[in-house]
Amino acid sequence: MSCDNDEASRGCSPPNVVFEASTQTPTNEDCESPLFTPKGYCLKTVEHSSLALGNIQKMKQQGQLCDITLKIGLERFRAHKVILASVSPYFYAMFNGDMKEQHQSEITIHDLDPTAIDLLIEYSYTGQILITPDNVQVLLPASSVLQIQEVREACCKFLLRQLHPTNCLGIRSFADTHCCKELHLKSHVYALQNFQQVVGTEEFLLLPVEEVKELISNSQLNISSEEDVFTAVLNWVKHDLGERSRFISQLMVHVRLPLVNREFLMTRVDNERLIRDDSECRELLLEAMRYHLAPERRCALSTSRTIERKPKGADPYLFAVGGGSLFAIHSECEVYNPKSDTWSVIAPMLWRRSRSGVTGLRRLLYVVGGYDGNSDLATAECYNPLVNAWTPITPMGTKRSCLGICSFDGLIYVCGGYDGASCLSSMERYDPLTGVWCSCPAMNTRRRYCRIAVVENCIYALGGFDSTNYQASVERFDPREGTWAPIPSMSSRRSSCGVVAYDGHLYCIGGNDGTTCMSSGEKFNVRRNAWEPIAAMHNRRSTHEIVAMDGFIYALGGNDGSSSLNSVEKYDPKLNKWTVVASMSIRRSSVGGAVLDCINLEYVLKQTMS
The missing domain is CATH 1.25.40.420 (Serine Threonine Protein Phosphatase 5, Tetratricopeptide repeat)
Incomplete structure (x- = not known):
């Protein structure tokens, strides 16, 4: 097409081009494609935002089209207002309000660290920032002032992962200064949970x-x-x-x-x-x-x-202590975590013991008496889970194996058992505060392999062997009156049974009736003063241990009449049903067990057992 001179003088108009859809045969392009709409062809460049910001960042680096300079101390940083305002509400208000800085090309910001500002400007363009121990203390206050919440929260998360007894008090103070409520709370809880290490630091002394x-x-x-x-x-x-x-x-x-x-x-x-x-x-x-x-x-x-302190965040753990298998008497102990269904080895006792009494009191584990393979024992020791170590305590006044034990009102009670010559009916009480054992009124019946438990402020002694008969009898001791009284007997004779108090009931499970090892169980309803049957265990067990933990009753170890057991099962009182859980690492008959609430036990074991 060409234009003559006259047309050229008037201007040459391009020919009209038709953009409507053609009635001719269409191309092979699928008209149903998401790119096509009734209004036309939709183009969407996926990386447009990142490409655009990348180009703007390059312009910032080369000083092109920058419209603001931030002066921090002796340092100056050039940037684009629109980028800073899009990331920081602080800059958005500054550049869009009635503040005098709206029309200034250079702004001075006081009391912020130049390194932090440089990192935050870079974050505004890239969306990336590296938080380290060297910069977090300047990044957190700077991001707080500039109201860049994502960076502020990331700094708090970083500090949470850095918590240690040597710095938790400093981090707590830092969080309080900058109004980081979650960081302040968690660092405070950390200091409480690790108090024994924290008090040895300079931070505590200051x-x-x-x-x-x-x-x-x-x-x-x-x-x-x-x-x-x-x-x-x-x-x-x-x-x-x-x-x-x-x-x-x-x-x-x-x-x-x-x-x-x-x-x-x-x-x-x-x-x-x-x-x-x-x-x-x-x-x-x-x-x-x-x-x-x-x-x-x-x-x-x-x-x-x-009132005893009760730390927040403590979880219940089941401790299996001593016992025997074949011709061996164990000093080895292990602990069960119900959350992970796993057993871990803990420090061994100072003495080998089976047939001992084990109970928990004031977050310590006490082991009393027992048999070491040669003689019955009067010795006792306690375990501290905070340091994974055993310490000897005052021995009993009488040697006892196969004894009953419980803790009540800050005291430890033991009764019955065997002294190497005869079955016992005597009772002793240990006060951890004074380290003294004293005698209590004896039971009405001699009981070897008896078990005791506390329900509604009274101590119940169940079953056992009196040197002649396997017992179904039960008696109750009221510490306030200092007297024993009989209560209804169990439906079965049971020696070497497991006994535990739970939810106002007294459970007696397994044991030996003089002819066979038992899997059956029964519970005593204190209010009705009557015994009721419960579901039988999967295994027959005697000389085992029964404990209550987290709404379940656990049966561990013991003997099934032919061999020692390492199996463990738990009973759900609501469903009246037993379930098998992870087994102990070794077989344990005549085992002792108890539950303690512990904090960071796996960490303590890792530090002390390696």
């Missing part, structure tokens, strides 16, 4: 007095004994004695001195000059001594300082 009070007054403090809290307070005060001695009574009121054992109370607390020179502290010491001197009156002497 805390202000109010924060020390906040820690030691908390009922969720994770400690093995109240002695740890007393020692922590003294260490903090003596770190700056001249300035801090005036706070001693304010802090000691939060130490639960009645729960400190007597030896520590007399040798450490009473001899501490800071305590003796302060009248309020002396009164707290007298309160603790009165509590120790009258075990029977402890309920009447209860205060906030006599």
Whole structure:
């Protein structure tokens, strides 16, 4: 096509082009494709946003079309307002409101770190940022000021993963300063759960007095004994004695001195000059001594300082202790985690023991008496799960194997058993605070291989062997009255049975009736004063252990009449049904077992067993 001169002088118009759909045969392009719409062909470039931002970032690096300079100290950073405003509500308000900075080409920002600003500007263009231990302390406050929530939350998550006894108090303070509520709460809980390690750090010694009070007054403090809290307070005060001695009574009121054992109370607390020179502290010491001197009156002497601390986040674990298989007596022990259905090895006992009594009290595991393969034992020891270690305690007044044991009202009761010569009916009580055993009224019946448990403030002794007969009889001891009384007998004779109290009922499961090893079980309804049958176990068991944990009753180990067992099963009282769970690592007849609530037990085992 061409234009003559006249047309050219008037301008040459292009010919009309028709863009409507043709009535001719269409091309091979599928008209039903998602790219086609009734209005036309839809083009969507998937990487458009990232490509555009990438090009804008290149322009920033080359200083092209930048319309804002941020001055941080001596550093200057060029950028595009629209990019900063799209990521930071702080910059959005600055560049779109009535602020004077709206029309400025250079803005000075005070009190923020240049490194953090550089990283956050880069994040605005790329959506990526690397948080490290070196930059998190400047990134968190900067992202908070600029209201870049994604980075702020990422910094908090990073710090949570860095929590350690040596830094948790510092992170807690840092989180409080920058209003990071979740980080503050979790670092505080971490400090409570790891108190025994935290008090040995410089961070603890440098805390202000109010924060020390906040820690030691908390009922969720994770400690093995109240002695740890007393020692922590003294260490903090003596770190700056001249300035801090005036706070001693304010802090000691939060130490639960009645729960400190007597030896520590007399040798450490009473001899501490800071305590003796302060009248309020002396009164707290007298309160603790009165509590120790009258075990029977402890309920009447209860205060906030006599209540055991219960740490948050503790989970129940089942401990299997000692026992025997074939010709071996075990000192080896293991622990079961019901959440993972796995067993782990823990530190072995100081003595080999089978036929011992095992119970938990104040987050410690106590093992009493038993048989070592040569003789019956009076020795006893306790296990601390916070350090995975055993410690000897005062021996009983009588050698006992095949004994019954339970803990009640801060005391440990043992009764019956065998002393190497005869079946026993005697009873003893151990006070962990004083380290003293004392005699209690004897049962009406001699019972070897008996079991005892506590229901509604009374101790029940069940079954056993009296040197002549296998027993179905049951008797009840009321510690308040100091007397034993018979109650209805079980439906079956049971020696070497398993006994546990759960939900107001007394369960007696398995055992030996003198002719066979049993799998049957029954429960005693205290209110109805009657026995009722329950479903039988999968295995016949005697000399096994029965414990209650997390709404289930567990039966572990024992003997099925021909061999020692390592199998474990659990009973659901609601369904009246038994289920097999993971087996122990070794066979254990005459095994002892108990449940303790523990925190970070797997971590402790990993650190101490490697």
